[in-house]
Amino acid sequence: MTWQSTPAVLVLFVAGLAALSWAVYGFASRRPHGDAHVTVLSLLCLAVAGWAFGYGVQLSATDFRTQLAVYKLLHVAAAFVAPLWFLFGVAYEGRSGLPSRRRVALLCVVPVVLLLALPTNPGSLVLTAASQQSVGGLVTLVTDSGPLYQLFLAYSYVLLLVGCGLVGRHALRSAPHVRGQATLVLAAALVPFAVSVLDTFDVPPVGTLPINLTPVSLSLSVVVFGLAVFRNRLFDPTPVARTTVFETMREGVVVVAADGRVVDVNPAARTLLDLPDDVVGRQASSVVPGVESGDGASVDAELVVCPEDGSGERHTLQVTRSPLDPDGTAGGSVLLYHDVTEREAHRRLLERRNDRLDTFTTTISHDLRNPLSVISGYVALTRDTGNLDHLDTVDRTVTRIADFLDDLLTLARQGRTIGDPVRVSLAALVDETVAAAETELTVEATTDRDLLADPDRLRQVFENLLHNAADHGGATTVRVGDLPDGFFVEDDGTGISAEKRETVFDYGYTTSAGGSGFGLVIVREIVEAHGWEIAVTEGSTGGARFEVTGVDSMTPIAASLSTEPPRTEPSQASAEESGVDD
Incomplete structure (x- = not known):
């Protein structure tokens, strides 16, 4: 047997070795579980390598029988290139790995039928004619395709087109760094596909050459697959099905x-x-x-x-x-x-509320236990001595408990949301409050402000502030005036020392032996429910001055006041300190 030499054979063998290298690398790189696209691409490279080696041997031979035998044999690899490319497109796009074994078997029916018919060529279904031609000293095999081979070609082109479409769609819908990877793979498939179409339909210049450039171009395409491997990490653990x-x-x-x-x-x-x-x-x-x-x-x-x-x-x-x-x-x-930002914020809020609720219940327990101890002691003393005068103390203590419970009930009612805010004249509301309170204080309302508020709740604010000024501040005059963004309530009493101003709104804080420590708490809750802020400072005459700000925004909030338990630990000041109500 004689052999012939042509540069195309060298190119085919080199490209075949490259394809075989990528196949070996792919099988070695894939993980035990998954990586279906890696497995299929490795098989595709293996099939391309077989096709390239087979066609290189066919071109090297000069004997007709040898060329025809090798032509039939190389189809063992070439016949499965299109199905493998289609399966790669399916796996690469991330459609739950690969189709079932039954579907893969159906996919291979046409190539298998072709391979079974090739050796004997019954009824010229595969090849209608086969001969040799010599062009420029190169002897090549020329074949005419039969109907079965034409069916195989059409079937292969459909699979190649669908596979290219899957890879192309993935390229368009992927992130930039994955898009580059998919584009390389798509280009590597489109070039040999175009060459095959030109060769099949004898379109010059490719279709008129003495050799079939399809296996050559396909073999070179695996070099591009290699670039995808090293440059774009095709076999790395990058999620493929990521677009949705x-x-x-x-x-x-x-x-x-x-x-x-x-x-x-x-x-x-x-x-x-x-x-x-x-x-x-x-x-x-x-x-x-x-x-x-x-x-x-x-x-x-x-x-x-x-x-x-x-x-x-x-x-x-x-x-x-x-x-x-x-x-x-x-x-x-x-x-x-x-x-989990919102969840953590809610958890911390619940912790704060639970802490403040514990503080609140401790305060209530303490403020009820003391008068109950007084009652118990005087009842025992009355029983021992028979002196009924001791019951007067018991009666006063019971009255104190009743007042305490009234304040507690009032505070609990603040847990209701504020009513629909309406436009309220601040001066008129102060006059109404003074008239209803029957106080001996002189109240001066030097304000012309109208504001949006719940009038009933705001009236409670002024009632408690007037009560605080009279009973705990020793005041005789209270003045209500405007601020740039709110109003103030100022008395001429003894005032509140600077070190006490941060705690006067805490639950249980009182400077009176009989005080409950709820009055200013109620004031704070109502003010904050309207979306305003309240602070205490020193008045112009040294008394207490309460400033309510944020009123100009006119955005009262209908928030449940019961959701805000005590803010800080209760403080009990001595009875000698003044300026804080019960």
Whole structure:
């Protein structure tokens, strides 16, 4: 047997070796579980290698029988290139791995029938004619396709087109770094597909050449597959099916390879973690908050992040780490960041409320236990001595408890939401309050302000402030006036010392032996329910001055006051201190 030499044979053998190398690399790189697209692409490279080697041998031979035999044999690999490319497109797009074995078998029916008919060519179904031609000293095999081979070609073109469509759609819908990977793979498939169409329909210049460039171009395409492997990490643990769930999920996802590199992040992770644009490819421990080790094996269960954009908005994130594969042998991990900011804020609010509720109940228990002890003692004393005068003390103590319970009931009623706010004349409301209170105080209302408020609740504010001025401040005159964004209530009493002003609105704070410590608490709750703020300072004559601000905004809030338990620990001042009501 004689052989002939042509540069095309050398190109085919080199390209075949390259395809075989990618196939071996792909099989060695795939994980035990998953990576269906890697397995199929490796098989595709193996089929291309077989086709290239077979066609190289066919071109090297000069004997007709040898060329025809090798032509039939190379179809063992070439016949499955189109089905494998289609399966790669399906797996690469991420459609639940591969179709079932039955569907894969049906996909291979046409290639298998062709292979079964090739050796004997019954009824010239595969080839209608086969001969040799010599062009420029190169002896090549020329064949005319029969109906079965024409069916095989049409079937192969359909599979190639559908596979290219799947990869192209994935390229268009993917993130930029994955889009480049998919574009390379798509280009690598379109070039040999176009060459095959031109050769089949004898379109010059490709179709008029003495050799079939399809296996040559297809073999060179696997070089592009190799670029996708090394440059765009086709075989790395980057999620492939990411366009629907991965891109739109609210939780942040960071994929970390075994060597500690970040290989993928979703938009939510970029926003929550304030990640840089070039985070992919960098070490996770240097750019991803909460990652202590390179592969993400050690992460904080919970962390607080604050973006560096100056917004100042802080997020509390819960971090969950999962291995990339079930048995953890492949290394790498997926980090899931869940924003629990609202949940944490609610938890802290509940803790504060529970603490303040404990303080409140402690105060109530203390304020009831003392008078009950007095009653118990005087009842025992009356029983022992028979002196009924002791019952006067008991009666006064019972009255004190009744007053205490009235104040407590009033405070509890503040838990109702405020009524619909209406426009209220501040001066008129003060006059009504003074008339109903029958107080001996001189009240001067030098205000012409109208405001939006619940008049019944606001009336309680003035009632308690007047009661505080008369009974605990020793005042004779109270003045109500305007502030730029609110109003003030000022008396000429003894005032409130600077060190006591921070605690006068606390539950249980009182300077009177018989006080309940609820009066100013009620004032604060009503004021804050309207969306305003209240503070105490020194008046112009040294008395107490209560300033209510934020009124100009006119945005009262219908918030439940019962949701705000005590703010701080109760304080009991001595009976000698003045300026705070019961």
